[in-house]
Amino acid sequence: MFLSCGAITAGEGLTDYSALLKNAESVKSSDRKLFSELLLEVKPHFEALTIEEKYHFIYLTGYEHAYQGRLESAIKSYKHVFDSATNELLKFRGAFSLVNIYLFNREWSKAFEYVQYIQHVNEKIMDMNIRHLGLVTVGYFYVELSQFDYALNIAKQLIAEEVQGRNKCLILGIKLRALLNFTPEKLEESQFNTAINFCRDISENVIANVIRTHYSVFLYLNKNYDKAISVITENIQQIEESNYRMLIIEAYSVLSKAYYVVNQLDIAKSFAEKVVLDGPQINYINPIVDSYWTLYQIEESRNNYSLAIEYLKKFSEVKTIEYEDTKAKQLAMELAKYETKDKDNQITLLNKENQILHLEREFSQETATYNRWIIILLAAIVTLMTGWVFYVKRAQNKLKYLAQYDSLTSIFNRSYFTQNAESMLDYYAKSSRVASLIIFDLDYFKKINDTYGHIAGDEVLSRVAKVCKENIRKVDIFGRIGGEEFAILLPGCEQSQAKQIAEECRIKISQLDSFDTNQDISVTASFGVTDTADSDYELKKLIANADEALYLSKRRGRNQVAVYINA
Numbered sequence: 001m002f003l004s005c006g007a008i009t010a011g012e013g014l015t016d017y018s019a020l021l022k023n024a025e026s027v028k029s030s031d032r033k034l035f036s037e038l039l040l041e042v043k044p045h046f047e048a049l050t051i052e053e054k055y056h057f058i059y060l061t062g063y064e065h066a067y068q069g070r071l072e073s074a075i076k077s078y079k080h081v082f083d084s085a086t087n088e089l090l091k092f093r094g095a096f097s098l099v100n101i102y103l104f105n106r107e108w109s110k111a112f113e114y115v116q117y118i119q120h121v122n123e124k125i126m127d128m129n130i131r132h133l134g135l136v137t138v139g140y141f142y143v144e145l146s147q148f149d150y151a152l153n154i155a156k157q158l159i160a161e162e163v164q165g166r167n168k169c170l171i172l173g174i175k176l177r178a179l180l181n182f183t184p185e186k187l188e189e190s191q192f193n194t195a196i197n198f199c200r201d202i203s204e205n206v207i208a209n210v211i212r213t214h215y216s217v218f219l220y221l222n223k224n225y226d227k228a229i230s231v232i233t234e235n236i237q238q239i240e241e242s243n244y245r246m247l248i249i250e251a252y253s254v255l256s257k258a259y260y261v262v263n264q265l266d267i268a269k270s271f272a273e274k275v276v277l278d279g280p281q282i283n284y285i286n287p288i289v290d291s292y293w294t295l296y297q298i299e300e301s302r303n304n305y306s307l308a309i310e311y312l313k314k315f316s317e318v319k320t321i322e323y324e325d326t327k328a329k330q331l332a333m334e335l336a337k338y339e340t341k342d343k344d345n346q347i348t349l350l351n352k353e354n355q356i357l358h359l360e361r362e363f364s365q366e367t368a369t370y371n372r373w374i375i376i377l378l379a380a381i382v383t384l385m386t387g388w389v390f391y392v393k394r395a396q397n398k399l400k401y402l403a404q405y406d407s408l409t410s411i412f413n414r415s416y417f418t419q420n421a422e423s424m425l426d427y428y429a430k431s432s433r434v435a436s437l438i439i440f441d442l443d444y445f446k447k448i449n450d451t452y453g454h455i456a457g458d459e460v461l462s463r464v465a466k467v468c469k470e471n472i473r474k475v476d477i478f479g480r481i482g483g484e485e486f487a488i489l490l491p492g493c494e495q496s497q498a499k500q501i502a503e504e505c506r507i508k509i510s511q512l513d514s515f516d517t518n519q520d521i522s523v524t525a526s527f528g529v530t531d532t533a534d535s536d537y538e539l540k541k542l543i544a545n546a547d548e549a550l551y552l553s554k555r556r557g558r559n560q561v562a563v564y565i566n567a
């Protein structure tokens with residue numbers, strides 16, 4: 001009961017409702033139980049409240065409804081405050097509370113109505129904390145609708161007004177997220193660190209962790225995979241304990257992508273699986289799309305084709321949801337902007353032409369037809385544009401594949417092999433772990449081409465790649481680095497194990513059938529092997545030394561494996 005916490009009375013035994021409401025206001029996010037008790041205490045005396053107190057009470061009731069998840073009732077209370085309260089501050093609070101709920105409900109146009117109000121009146125709000133909280137909500141709205149330039153303008157205004165405390169921490173997060181999507185090339189690591197430190201110093205740990213996930217995405221985009229991983233893993237316990245699902249999902253998603261790139265496939269898979277655990281959740285559809293793609297890539301690289309296809313199907317389902325969602329947001333935004341412009345135009349027109357009212361009716365009819373056409377046109381443009389973006393993205397994916405894989409053998413091409421091998425070697429160098437390199441070259445391949453033709457030669461190359469791929473692990477990096485020259489980087493393998501693997505590949509190649517042509521084609525290959533203990537971690541040096549061993553095999557009569565000796 002409230003009285004046990006100390007009653008606030010206004011002399012002569014009368015309860016000071018204003019003070020009760022103020023008390024409720026101050027504990028609304030820190031002591032939920034007391035907050036509810038205070039509202040219950042005031043409720044029976046509603047009629048005795050002053051007008052101002054009545055609206056304050058209704059506003060706080062809205063807050064209580066929203067907290068309990070009764071969003072329709074919360075909207076009713078907040079709207080009542082917004083429509084009828086004379087106190088500008090309360091009206092303003094009603095507006096940004098409505099934006100938050102409409103954003104949660106994904107009712108973009110309705111949210112936009114109140115966003116415009118907040119932007120229009122914020123300068124009249126003298127309580128800086130409330131004014132800034134309203135603007136932070138607006139910034140968040142624009143980020144949600146991918147209107148990053150608008151979000152950045154809001155951040156600029158708040159920073160110019162020397163925003164403080166939690167609002168500053170929130171807007172720094174919004175600003176970094178907008179920049180990450182808008183102009184990532186202009187971002188620097190120090191900006192993330194400054195924001196994280198600021199939020200941490202004022203104990204806003206959840207927001208600090210949200211910014212850490214943006215930081216991790218930034219590092220991932222800049223190919224700094226190890227750091228992208230450590231930024232999250234160092235704080236993973238705090239992130240998981242936050243119970244903030246969106247944050248947790250974003251963190252898992254970036255971890256799974258980064259672990260995939262550094263070839264830690266089991267860990268990458270476990271994080272991606274956690275992201276997709278609850279099925280397609282519209283409020284965080286992007287990480288789900290990314291995670292299905294990662295799962296598909298992992299299973300495909302492990303040759304688990306049926307599972308890979310399942311993930312690809314899921315990926316395509318969630319991609320469609322993501323695409324529809326983006327389209328809906330863009331359309332809502334375009335229509336909302338159009339309607340605002342149209343409203344402004346009409347007001348000016350009506351002011352100017354007040355004297356010719358009879359023409360106004362005609363005009364609005366025309367405008368209505370005109371509006372309909374514009375809306376249809378806009379919808380068509382947005383559909384076409386998003387369809388085009390989708391098409392371009394698909395074409396980009398195809399181009400990306402072509403740029404990374406050798407079309408004849410479907411293994412990595414030289415440049416992608418080099419890129420992957422170098423980052424793997426960097427990674428291994430840091431932890432001083434061993435890796436080996438095998439290089440092999442087909443014997444007398446020119447003769448095969450000359451005797452049986454280039455098409456038969458191509459078939460040989462593709463079969464050689466296939467048998468070797470079957471013989472190595474999924475973590476090994478396998479590429480075609482020349483016409484009939486191949487390389488395999490084996491992380492964690494010592495020279496003696498690599499030699500054994502090379503020997504197995506050599507035997508498998510020499511046992512290749514004579515194909516469907518019935519021609520008796522005999523194929524062999526010569527191998528050279530070295531490891532990081534003998535040749536260090538620089539790819540160029542490893543290749544040169546393995547090549548030296550390969551030519552020793554050739555000189556010794558071909559169809560054999562030689563190991564580089566560090567004299």
Ligand SMILES: Nc1nc2c(ncn2[C@@H]2O[C@H](COP(=O)(O)OP(=O)(O)OP(=O)(O)O)[C@@H](O)[C@H]2O)c(=O)[nH]1
Pocket residue numbers: 408441442443444445446447449453454455456457458461482483484554
């Ligand atoms: N069919 C086919 N042949 C290729 C391809 N790329 C390179 N070659 C051929 O591979 C042959 C390589 O010949 P050489 O470098 O003389 O080597 P080799 O005949 O294998 O002899 P050794 O390496 O000394 O055992 C050339 O005839 C190239 O035309 C390709 O993509 N397809």
